Amino acid sequence: MIHGLTLGLLHHVVSWLLYPVLIALAVCxxxxxxxxxxxxxxxxxxxxxxxTGDALMFEHYAVRRLERVDLLARSGPILGLMGTLIPLGPGLSAMGSGNIEILATAMTVAFDTTVLGLFVGLLGYVLGRVRRRWYEACLQNIEQRDAI
Known part of the structure; x- marks a missing residue:
């Protein structure tokens, strides 16, 4: 009795997460x-x-920018995976009862969220790497200018 109630509650909680995950993925x-x-x-x-500004101020700016793209690079694939796994439960249940339309919809949502999450992660990673290189070069220029 408790086992079935616990699984039912867990299923409802997880299914409630789909729309917040989709919204978070769109925001990302x-x-x-x-x-x-x-x-x-x-x-x-x-x-x-x-x-032309201060090195400390530039470092603060660079850290904030890099933290943001690093967060996007990590959270995009996580949200994509969540968006993949959440609809698969109901989709597999629908397959067991012979409802192929629900399965097809669940698989479409699953694949779309995976691709979108990976795309966000890829862009975040590339932006982070490129910006790190730019910021290091700028910081070196500032430090060389201040040393003179």
């Missing part, structure tokens, strides 16, 4: 696209203007 996609635009703006002007 918007954020990573925003970060791509910010990176382009940095590359074509903002970084050269920042080199």
């Amino acid at each position: 996609l918007l954020m990573v696209l925003w970060e791509c635009g910010s990176a382009l703006a940095e590359r074509f002007g903002a970084l050269t203007r920042m080199q």
Whole structure:
């Protein structure tokens, strides 16, 4: 009795997570696209203007930017995996009862969230690596300028 009640409760809690995961994944996609635009703006002007400032202030700026893209690089695939696994439970149950339409919908959601999560993670990773290189070069320029 407790075993069935516990499993039923667990199933309901997990199924409630699907929409928050989809919303979080959409927010991550918007954020990573925003970060791509910010990176382009940095590359074509903002970084050269920042080199005239203070090294400590630039380091603080760089750390905040890198933390954001690192968070996106890690959270995108996690949310994609959650979006994959959550609809598979009901999809497999539907397959057991012969309802192929529900299974097809669940599989579509599963694959779409996986691809979207990996895309967010890939863009976040690439942005993080590229920005680290840019920021290190800018910081070296600032330190060389201050040493003179």
